[in-house]
Amino acid sequence: MLDVGEVERLEAEAVNSAKIRQPLYAARKKIFPKRASGQFRRFKWIVMAITLGIYYLTPWLRWDRGPYAPDQAVLVDLANRRFYFFFIEIWPQEFFFVAGLLVMAGIGLFLITSTVGRAWCGYTCPQTVWVDLFLVVERAIEGDRNARIKLDGAPWSVSKMVKRVTKHTVWLLIAVATGGAWIFYFADAPTLLGEVLTGQAAAVAYMTIAVLTATTYIFGGLMREQVCTYMCPWPRIQAAMLDENSLTVTYNDWRGEPRSRHAKKAAAAGESVGDCVDCNACVAVCPMGIDIRDGQQLECITCALCIDACDSVMDKIGRERGLIAYATLNDYNANMALATGDGAHAIEPALVRQPGGRLVEKVAQFHLGKIFRPRTFIYTAVWALIGLAMLYALLTRERLQLNVLHDRNPQFVVLSDGAIRNGYTVKLLNMIPEPRTIRITLVGLQGGAMSAVGAEQMEGETLAVDVEPDRLKSLKIYVRQPRDRVQPGGTTFRFVARDAAGTETASYDANFIAPEASR
Amino acid sequence: MTEKHIDEISGVSTTGHEWDGIRELDNPMPRWWLWTFYATVLWAIGYTVAYPAWPLLTSATKGVLDYSSRGEVKQELAAASAAQEKYIAAIKAKSVDEIEADGSLRDFATAAGAATFRVNCVQCHGSGAQGSPGFPNLNDDEWLWGGSADQIYKTVTHGIRFADDADTRTSEMPAFAEMLSAVQIGDVSAYVASLSGSVSDPAKVEPGAKIYADNCAACHGANAKGNRELGAPDLTDAIWLYGSGERAIAQQVRAPKNGVMPAWGARLGDVKVKELAVYVHSLGGGE
Numbered sequence: 001m002l003d004v005g006e007v008e009r010l011e012a013e014a015v016n017s018a019k020i021r022q023p024l025y026a027a028r029k030k031i032f033p034k035r036a037s038g039q040f041r042r043f044k045w046i047v048m049a050i051t052l053g054i055y056y057l058t059p060w061l062r063w064d065r066g067p068y069a070p071d072q073a074v075l076v077d078l079a080n081r082r083f084y085f086f087f088i089e090i091w092p093q094e095f096f097f098v099a100g101l102l103v104m105a106g107i108g109l110f111l112i113t114s115t116v117g118r119a120w121c122g123y124t125c126p127q128t129v130w131v132d133l134f135l136v137v138e139r140a141i142e143g144d145r146n147a148r149i150k151l152d153g154a155p156w157s158v159s160k161m162v163k164r165v166t167k168h169t170v171w172l173l174i175a176v177a178t179g180g181a182w183i184f185y186f187a188d189a190p191t192l193l194g195e196v197l198t199g200q201a202a203a204v205a206y207m208t209i210a211v212l213t214a215t216t217y218i219f220g221g222l223m224r225e226q227v228c229t230y231m232c233p234w235p236r237i238q239a240a241m242l243d244e245n246s247l248t249v250t251y252n253d254w255r256g257e258p259r260s261r262h263a264k265k266a267a268a269a270g271e272s273v274g275d276c277v278d279c280n281a282c283v284a285v286c287p288m289g290i291d292i293r294d295g296q297q298l299e300c301i302t303c304a305l306c307i308d309a310c311d312s313v314m315d316k317i318g319r320e321r322g323l324i325a326y327a328t329l330n331d332y333n334a335n336m337a338l339a340t341g342d343g344a345h346a347i348e349p350a351l352v353r354q355p356g357g358r359l360v361e362k363v364a365q366f367h368l369g370k371i372f373r374p375r376t377f378i379y380t381a382v383w384a385l386i387g388l389a390m391l392y393a394l395l396t397r398e399r400l401q402l403n404v405l406h407d408r409n410p411q412f413v414v415l416s417d418g419a420i421r422n423g424y425t426v427k428l429l430n431m432i433p434e435p436r437t438i439r440i441t442l443v444g445l446q447g448g449a450m451s452a453v454g455a456e457q458m459e460g461e462t463l464a465v466d467v468e469p470d471r472l473k474s475l476k477i478y479v480r481q482p483r484d485r486v487q488p489g490g491t492t493f494r495f496v497a498r499d500a501a502g503t504e505t506a507s508y509d510a511n512f513i514a515p516e517a518s519r
Numbered sequence: 520m521t522e523k524h525i526d527e528i529s530g531v532s533t534t535g536h537e538w539d540g541i542r543e544l545d546n547p548m549p550r551w552w553l554w555t556f557y558a559t560v561l562w563a564i565g566y567t568v569a570y571p572a573w574p575l576l577t578s579a580t581k582g583v584l585d586y587s588s589r590g591e592v593k594q595e596l597a598a599a600s601a602a603q604e605k606y607i608a609a610i611k612a613k614s615v616d617e618i619e620a621d622g623s624l625r626d627f628a629t630a631a632g633a634a635t636f637r638v639n640c641v642q643c644h645g646s647g648a649q650g651s652p653g654f655p656n657l658n659d660d661e662w663l664w665g666g667s668a669d670q671i672y673k674t675v676t677h678g679i680r681f682a683d684d685a686d687t688r689t690s691e692m693p694a695f696a697e698m699l700s701a702v703q704i705g706d707v708s709a710y711v712a713s714l715s716g717s718v719s720d721p722a723k724v725e726p727g728a729k730i731y732a733d734n735c736a737a738c739h740g741a742n743a744k745g746n747r748e749l750g751a752p753d754l755t756d757a758i759w760l761y762g763s764g765e766r767a768i769a770q771q772v773r774a775p776k777n778g779v780m781p782a783w784g785a786r787l788g789d790v791k792v793k794e795l796a797v798y799v800h801s802l803g804g805g806e
Contacts, residue, residue: 409647413658413803416756418715421658423803453801478803483757 007313009261010034010145012283014291030152031225031289033135034145034281038308047123048132056177059184063087068469069433076186082470088394089470091431100390104383111379113241115371116326117248121234121301127227128301130178130220131287134171141167145284171221172213179212225288228301235298243329245370249302250327251282251293254339255359257347259293274349275323281313282306282324292324319357331364338362400438401429402497402506411513412490418483420514426452427474428497430467437500438465440477445493445512447485452477464500481512490514603627607790615668615796625797632798635791639783648802652762653778659804661758663750664688666806670747672796676789678782679750687782690749692775695734699772703730708769711735714743714755718765 061073063086070077075084083090083098090097112119121128142148142163154160183205184192195201196209219227228235242248256276260266263273276293283291285305290297292306310324338360339347352363407423415421430436440455440463442448448461454475455463467473490513497506524533526544533542548556567573570582581587606627610618619625637646643654650656655663664674674688681687695704703726709718710727718724732741738751745753752760760778761771783792799805 407647409645410649410656410658413649413656414757415659415804416661416753416758418757421803423658 007277007279007317009278010280010284012280014283014286014289014294028226029289031287032145032148032152033287033305034284034309035139036285036305036308038311040304040308044123044132044303044305048129051124051126051129052133056181059181059189065089065433068435070188072188074185075188078186089431089433091429094397097390097394100386104386104390107379107383107386110241111376111383113238114243114246114379115376117242117246118234118238118300118302121228121238122303125301127219127232128303130174130216131224133174134220134224135287137170137174138167141170168221171217175213175216175220176209178216179209182212183208225299228288229299243375244333245328245330245373247326247328247366248296249292249300249304249307249324250296250332251324252322252327252332252335253293254332254336254347255349255352255363256293256323257349272349274347275314275319275353277313277317279313281309285309320359327366328370330370331366334364398504398506399431400436400497400499400504400506401431402495402508403427403429404495404508404510406511406513412515414515415480419480420483420486420512421478421480422512424477424479424495424510425474426477426495427472428465428467429472430469433470435469436467438467438497439463439500440465441496441498442479443494443496443507445479445481445491447482448493448512449480450477451480479512481514486514488514489516610790610793615672615793615800618793618797619668619800625801628794628797629801631791632794632796635787635795636798639787640795643780648799653760653776655760656758657799657804658802659758660806661753661756662804662806663745663747663752663760665747666800666804668796668800668805671799671805672793674780675792675795675799676782676784679780680777681779681782684782684785688750690738690751691777692738692751692771694774696773699730699734704769704772705765707731707735708765708772711743711754711768712763712765715757716763 058074059072062071063073063084064071065084069089070084072084073086075082077084081092088097109120138148142151151160151163180196183196183201187205192201192205196205223231253274253276255274257274258272259276259278260271260273261278263277266273282293283306285308286292287303287305288299288301290299292300304326307324307326311321314321314323335352336347337343339349339352341348341351352360354360403426405425405427407425411422413421413423426440428438428440430438439458440450442450442461450461450463451457452463452465452475455465455477458464463477465473465475490511492509492511495508495510498504524535524542525531526533526542529544531544531546534545536543567580568582569584570586571579572582573580606624609621609624610628613621613624618628636644636648640648644650644657645654648657655661660666662670664670664679677684677686677688679688680691699707706723706727707730708727709720709723710725710731712718713721713724713727731739731743735743738749739745739754740751743754745751752758757763759767761767761776783795787795
């Protein structure tokens with residue numbers, strides 16, 4: 001076990017410090033985050049592998065849909081206006097499913113934020129994940145924090161040049177791969193890859209790659225924490241999402257203060273000493289360049305790397321972990337009250353710490369029960385309701401649809417035998433990737449008869465129409481009613497479409513218009 | 520000029536103006552903003568060189584790219600005509616029946632015919648080709664001169680009773696006011712009306728039938744089904760070009776209207792007329 005005085009003190013200053021407010025428009029100070037290790041860092045590696053894996057590999061998954069539809073599992077087919085997601089195929093008019101998913105994502109974000117704070121920011125946001133990836137590259141090439149600071153301050157030399165060029169080249173390669181992966185969601189991935197490599201892909205593909213390469217390189221490599229601090233609206237919105245029972249990354253100053261670099265000397269002098277040894281490890285690892293000990297702040301993305309850094313120091317000096325920890329405001333306030341005698345005096349670590357260094361029993365700790373509160377129940381319920389409603393809609397949706405548009409001019413035609421004829425534009429939507437023969441019949445029009453170009457006339461006044469797989473077929477249908485059956489002013493009837501197998505039916509109520517006066 | 524003034528708190532010079540003790544800091548522009556501004560200036564100068572820009576006495580500079588919006592439209596039109604060329608060549612070479620047998624050619628001709636119809640035909644036949652008294656409805660199944668695509672093609676090409684076209688379809692319903700008495704005209708009108716509906720005085724029908732046989736059957740046929748060779752209408756059906764009922768029939772017997780349709784072959788050219796024929800034939804009543 002190290003003595004407190006042996007803990008290496010890092011020369012780290014918070015770039016965005018609460019104590020020294022920077023003027024507006026100040027030039028950015030570079031941040032050189034030190035590599036952290038611990039449970040949260042491990043968790044972040046796993047999340048990074050999963051999220052990047054999903055992003056880069058999804059377009060390459062195959063899904064057999066038969067000979068008439070693409071076999072790419074996830075495909076946004078803009079040219080044909082279809083969206084494929086494994087077993088689901090969505091037409092443009094079914095876009096509400098996507099809208100519903102976005103609403104669910106929004107409410108899910110509220111739910112997550114109200115329970116575990118800005119977990120989205122800290123673990124899964126693309127900005128965080130790619131900055132992490134870029135930092136891996138930077139560390140591999142230029143070394144960890146101190147080496148990078150040294151390199152940054154060093155005059156230009158061949159070795160510095162080599163390192164910088166290598167770093168930016170690798171960054172650009174990652175950026176190109178990122179932009180490149182995006183376009184595969186919009187076309188058959190293997191074909192498009194061949195086209196891109198041989199220079200035969202559409203201009204828009206190259207433009208998309210170029211734009212996303214630029215944004216990935218600039219946001220992930222050059223701008224980094226500034227994107228979160230200055231460009232992203234979420235840090236501002238999160239304040240409304242958090243409450244006193246939300247977990248946030250918290251510096252427990254009720255046990256850390258008064259901080260001291262020379263705890264032994266101070267203790268010997270009879271001064272009270274907190275757990276914080278002021279080693280600045282938490283500041284050095286912070287990718288946002290803040291000092292978490294200033295309290296909760298806008299810039300903090302709750303990546304929890306400072307927890308890892310602090311925990312390893314606490315382990316070294318034999319103190320209990322959790323000086324920096326996920327804590328709720330309620331617990332923090334309770335412990336603060338304990339340490340200050342309800343605010344009667346300054347923080348007195350002896351009130352929360354036993355002589356051996358363990359924390360006293362009365363210290364409030366987080367337990368899972370705090371997640372279950374009305375607010376999270378309501379979020380979960382709304383989220384689940386939308387999900388169930390969409391699932392129901394998805395399972396019961398029509399794959400054969402019929403739309404009918406009555407001719408506007410002329411509204412009806414008198415034929416030579418006195419019969420009345422109406423014209424309709426009928427649109428049949430065959431929404432499955434198989435060719436189908438659809439039978440159209442009339443219901444509720446006395447003596448009604450149909451004729452159409454491009455349809456086969458069947459027995460019993462039925463039209464048989466061949467519709468291509470996954471396509472809309474538009475045809476003009478003329479409906480006539482004999483003179484003695486015509487009702488003055490017209491009547492309503494119904495077009496019924498049924499597929500040949502008889503499994504699916506669609507119908508449409510239409511008007512049959514006739515002259516007002518009986519002739 | 521007002522004197523230079525430095526704000527004490529920020530150390531930044533002010534604009535020198537003061538309003539009720541309030542001064543405005545004269546902070547410099549952010550550099551990124553300035554560079555963006557300079558870039559737009561350069562862009563603007565380049566733009567005026569590349570594109571038509573500077574006004575001269577009678578026109579403007581043309582720009583090195585030689586761009587004009589009229590030129591662009593011209594190109595687009597040329598591209599459109601080039602794309603239509605193969606269809607137009609096929610229409611030129613084929614008969615209307617052959618055009619209708621070819622699916623994509625039929626679709627092209629129908630769409631093109633509809634466009635031509637809206638410019639040249641709607642004035643008489645109406646925007647839905649529904650016609651009006653004196654101008655036939657082209658949607659129905661009654662055709663004075665024949666309703667096959669080829670017959671429609673001939674009618675549109677040469678017109679009806681159109682003096683300037685030698686091959687025009689021609690016939691004339693005589694004015695019977697000088698040949699028949701008013702009573703006879705009333706009787707024959709009653710007879711004709713009885714063929715497709717009820718009449719005011721059934722006693723008139725029988726004498727009317729005799730008058731019909733003597734005067735009308737030659738053209739309209741003994742069974743009154745009409746004669747397309749002469750453009751003589753079927754008098755037994757529900758469709759009446761000049762109005763139905765005894766009064767309208769009597770009017771047409773007494774002093775008939777003989778409608779004229781211009782010949783379109785010489786005016787629109789053969790291709791457009793073929794397209795028109797295909798379109799009209801597709802309206803639902805074609806034979």
